[in-house]
Amino acid sequence: MFPMLSTENLEHALGFYRGLLGGTETYRFPEDGPPAFVVLRLGxxxxxxxxxxxDSRPLHGQAQRPALGHRIELCVYVDDVDAxxxxxxAGGVPILLEPTEQPWGERVAYVSDPDGNLVMLTRE
Known part of the structure; x- marks a missing residue:
C-alpha cells in the first residue's frame, strides 16, 4: 500500500515529513521548479x-477539501519517540498525546501534521 496525502501547503508538509521525521525524497514532479507531487521514503x-x-481537479472528481472527521491515521516507526x-x-507541531507506554508494550505519541492528519509515533 502506498498512501498519498493531499496538502494545502506542500512546503509545510515536506518540512514535517522530510524535515522532522527524516523522510528521503525519491520522486518529484515536475523535476524542475516547484513540485506538485513528492514521494518520500520513511524507513x-x-x-x-x-x-x-x-485550479487543479483530481482525476476521481471528488472534492478533497473540506474533509470532515477522522479520515486517516498514519503510524510512523521512529528510533526514539521522546526525542x-x-x-x-521545537518545530511547532501540535502534540496531541505525549509519549505514553501502552498495555501492549509500545511507547506511543500522537501529533498532527500540517493538514490535520493524525500521526502516531511509535518505536519498532
Missing amino acids: ESDIGLGALSP TIERMR
Missing part, C-alpha cells in the same frame, strides 16, 4: 504528498 515505506491548488516529540515540539 521501508513511502508516502506521496500532492499539492492542492484552486522525536521534542523535535516536533
